[in-house]
Amino acid sequence: MPIHHRWNFNIDRFLNPFVPPPPWKYVPYPVSYWFGYRKTKPADTGNLMPIFWAFLGVFGAIAMIEAVSKHVASFAPHHVPNIVGSFGAAAVLEFYAIESPLAQPRNAIMGQVLAAVIGCGVGKLFLLSDNFEEIKWLGGALACASATAVMALTKTVHPPAGATALLAVVDSTLIQVGWFLIPVMLLGCTLMLGAALLINNLERRFPVYWWTPEDLRQPNSLFRRRHSKKKAPEAAADETKPEEGSERYVSDLEAATDKEAETEDAKHAADIIIKPGHVIVPEHVYLTQEEQQYLETLCKRL
Template sequence: MRYRTWNLDIDRFLLPLVPSPPWHLLPYPVAHFLGHRKTTPRETGNLMPIFWAFVGILCSLLVIEAVTIRVPLFEARAVPMIVGSFGAAAVLEFYAIESPLAQPRNAIVGQAIATVAGVAVAKLFQLSSRFDDLRWVGGALACASATALMGLTKTVHPPAGATALLAVVDNNLVAVGWLLVPVMLLGCALMLAIALLVNNLERRFPMYWWTPLDLPHKDPAFVSDAKGEAPKPQHQQRWRLRRRAGDDEEAGVVDEEKTVVGGSSSQQTGESDGDGDGATAPKQGQRTVAHGRHAQAQVVIRRGQVIVPEHLILTQDEVQLLESMSHRIS
C-alpha cells in the first residue's frame, strides 16, 4: 500500500528558519547552564541522577504550586493549584533528561499544542446540552487529537496527552477554559528554568533545544554537500575538491564534491595547501566535515578532513568528535 510510505517532515520547512545555538556569543558559565558542553560529560552511576531528580521534582512542583496560587487572575478564576500532568512532566525533565520527549521543544510546544487542543474540544462539546453525557467521548478525542498534532510537529510529550484529556474531563479545568493555556505555559517555563539549574549542576540538560541534528545552514563555516539541505545565502561560495585519481581509488570515493560555506577568499577560490596533490586544505577554524558520494558507505578521516556518506546525518557532538580526530592525525 502506498500510504504506508507517506511521510511528512515538518523540520524540512522549519529548520531553515531555526538559528544555530549562539554559544560563541555567550559566556561559557551561562552556556553551561543552557546545556552547552565543550567536552562530552563523563558517565555516572544511578544514585547521583536519582538524588538530583528528587531535588528537581520537589523544587519544581513546589515553585509551580506557590506561584499559581499567588497570581491574582488565577485566584479569581479558581485555577487549581497545579495540573496533574505536571507530575509526569517532572519525571521526564528531571530523571529521563536524555530522552527526546523531555527536551524543551517537546516539553513546551507539546504542552501548548495539547492544551489548545484540549480546551478547543471542551468548548466544542460544551455547545451541546448533553455535554456531561458526551464528555467521555470528548476526552478521548482531545487526547487523540493532541497526540496527532504533536506527532506531526515532532513535539511528542506524553504528559501533554494527559493535559488534553484533563482539559475535557476535569470539571475544574473545564471551568478555567482558555485561561488554561497561560497556566500551562507558566508552569512549563518555571519547570524548565529549574531544570536548567538543577540538571546542569552535575549532568547536562537539555541535549538540544530544537533538534539533535546540526544546523549547517546557519553556520558560516560549515562544510556540506548533502542533498535536500537548506538554501544558502548568496554570499556563500562553493569550490570543488580536486584529488589525485590514486587517492580516490584508495579511499573508494567517486565523483566527490564538497561545499564550503563562507571562509576566507583563499578557500573560496580553491587554493592548494602546497602538498602537491591539488587538494585544498582547510584553514584554521574551518569546519572539516563534508558529505560525499562513495562507492561504499564509509567514513573517511584524514588530516584536517572528514568525509561521510551524504545520507548520514550527524549530531553536533558527533561532528565535534570527528573533527577532533581529524586534527589529531599527523
C-alpha cells in the same frame, strides 16, 4: 507496498531554514554552561546521582509551581488549581529522563501548549451540547487523540501533554478554567524548565538540544539512509563477463578490489553506524521520529 506506506512528512524541512542556530558558543561559557552548552563531553555520574538530582528537581519544581500558583492574583477568579496533574509526569521526564527527545524544551513546552489549545477547543465544542456530562468522555478521547496527532506532525511529542488535553475536557475544574489554561500551562512549563536548567546542569547536561539535534547551519539532516545497491541477476551476469578491449573491461586487480568492497558493504548492510556529524541507517530499518532524534542526539555527543 501500498502507496500510503511511502508517505512521509517532516515539518523541520520547512521550519529549520528559519530557525537560527543556537548562540551558546558566542555567549560567555559560565553563562552558556547553564543552558546545556559544553565544550567537552560531560563526565559519567553513575546511576545513583541522577536519581538524587531527579528527586530534588521533581520536588523543587512541583513545589515551586504550586507556590507560584497560590500567589498569582488572576488564578483564583479563573478557578485555576494549584497544579495541573500532567506536570507530575512532565517532571519525571525533565529531571530523570533528561536525554530523551521527549524531555527537550521544544517538546516540553510546545507539546504542552499545543495540547492545552486542542483540549480547550474540544472542550468548548462539546460544551455546546446540552448533554455534555454524558458525552464528555468522548470529547476527552478526541482531545487526547488530536493532541497526539498534532504533536507527532510538529515533532513536539510530550506524553504528559496527552494528559493535559484529556484533563481539559473531562476534569470539572479545568473545564471552568477554559482558555485560561493555556497561559497557566505556559507559566508552569517555563518554571519547570528554569528549575531543570539549574538542577540538571549541576553535574549533568540539559538540554541536549533546544530545537533539534541537527546542525541548523547545514541544509541537510544528520540522518542518512544507506541505499541498497542490488543489481538485476542478468545485469550482474553481464558485468562478470566483460570483453577485453571494451570500455567495461577492468583489470583483475580492480575486479578483486570491487568484490572486496561489495563484500564489506554486504557485511555492514544491517549495521546502524553513528559517526560524528551523521548517522547511517540501513534502508530496511524503520525508525520512529523519536528514535531518529535519539540517534542524532548520540551523534552530537560524540
